[in-house]
Amino acid sequence: MPEHTHLYLVSNQATPNLTPALDPSIAPRRVILLVSPDMRQRADWLEAVLKARGIGVERWPIQDAWDVAHIQLRVLELLEAEQDRLRVGAPPRRDDQREAAIALNATGGTKPMSIAAYEAFRAYELPIFYVHPEHDRLIWMHPPGREPVDIANRVRIEAFLQAHGSRVQSMMTDAVPAARQTLGEWLVANQARLAKPVATLNWLAQQAEQTLRTPALERRHLRDRWFATLVDHCVEARLLTRTGDHLSFPDEAARFYLNGGWLEEHVFTLLRGLRAAGQPIQDLARSINLYRLDQRGAEVRNEIDVACLAENRMYLVECKTRRWNDGDTQGPGAEALYRLDTLVDLLGGLQARGMLVSYQRLPAAVMQRASDLRIQVCAGPRLPELHSALTSWLG
Incomplete structure (x- = not known):
């Protein structure tokens, strides 16, 4: 022109x-x-x-x-x-x-x-x-x-967010190591068996935030064959060590990963694969930490699990591994959806899209709220279908 x-x-x-x-x-x-x-x-x-x-x-x-x-x-x-x-x-x-x-x-x-x-x-x-x-x-x-x-499709994520009033502090764009990709794939493929053990490990990792050492494992944990299998896989991947009835993390990165960060990496890896296969994804990042201005002009910190730009449209993904309570209309499930909906509107504009990816089954009330907010959901037993769900969402 x-x-x-x-x-x-x-x-x-x-x-x-x-x-x-x-x-x-x-x-x-x-x-x-x-x-x-x-x-x-x-x-x-x-x-x-x-x-x-x-x-x-x-x-x-x-x-x-x-x-x-x-x-x-x-x-x-x-x-x-x-x-x-x-x-x-x-x-x-x-x-x-x-x-x-x-x-x-x-x-x-x-x-x-x-x-x-x-x-x-x-x-x-x-x-x-x-x-x-x-x-x-x-x-x-x-x-x-x-x-x-x-x-x-020349716009990049950082410039896109800046034009919408946000300052990116950090984000990750490197490929996930092969060993962690394999572990993530195993966790998703065995979702039906591992839903409860993953929720347990998620809680234990959360309790170890300050010390990198979990509380003592309870007898019910020790008797759970799939929880033991999950721990063995994590020990093999050098993400955990076990001493008696306690689990320890080698560093904060390992604790964060087993506290749910692995699902974020799995989604990111799937999107990288879609881009390599020809999906028009122009930019892709995970663990995005940013600051945006509120109505009073003060900077507010926000986090985005995974974001991608495709055909100059912003797609935001929230990843959760925690368990949800049935009838959760005002609790963490609804809060996660409202947070995602707000970020989609503030950071992406009218054409932006949001998706909630949950390792655990979502209560009916949360599913209905997601539908009302036009947020895509891939959760629980559907998680092994995430690749096709992402393809359809972007398409």
Whole structure:
């Protein structure tokens, strides 16, 4: 696309303004942000991402995002200023006229912003495009006859989160060691037998957070053949040692892994396999620690178990190995769903998706709540089907 300047309408949804700016085939050299007072912070986030990638950013303020006449006047003033800017410089040759044009991205902003800017650009016979939210495609609204453009999947997780107001402190992207992949596969394949032993080990690992040593094993634990088999596998993998009736972890990483981190790694490994098989996953990470600003401007710490970007859409996965209580309508199950739903909305925008992966069976009330929130679930006996569930979810 030859237009070297884009006008973006700043709103709560950063993705439609971010993706065309980062596709080399259509990226502008300069972006102008149409910003209302309540969107200044959003403009800060977007500007930081664009400037870091060498794109010049300017702002054109409006006072009321819902006043069509005011917005139209301000956009007309902008277009006059752009024409004056071109006249002050060296006059472009005839074949450079298109190169000097400014294009409107009509996707963001309020409806009045989009309508007013559209009408102003039509009056000046300038290009206008819209980013299709489902198909990640740039569609020309004006002039007629220009072919749509499939936007390249160039956005990375850190930039995506930054544009939505989050600062990534750390995340992991390396492949999981083969021995741990094998252990994770064994745990999933034997979910029906290991559900209770895994919940026990999860609880013991949680109790050992300070000392790396579990409380004494109870007689019922010692009599459980599958719990003994689980411990043996973990000892063989050098994640545990057993001394008498106590289990010890060699380090915090091993304790975290057996406290549920293994499921996070398993999901991550499956997604890596899907990407290698041709699934359009452009970026993938796990154990993401980030800070975002709350409504008071204070930084709030959040964690994401697994995240991936596919076709410029954010997918967030929450992984749990704990047992759930039947009738859990306000307890940890509901809390996990609300947390995931909030993060999906805050960090991914309207097109983001969330999934809860649970080693244990989920109560009916939690399943219903997940359905109400449009959160995908793969839990309990269905866990061996996780590969196909992820494929369908991304597809």
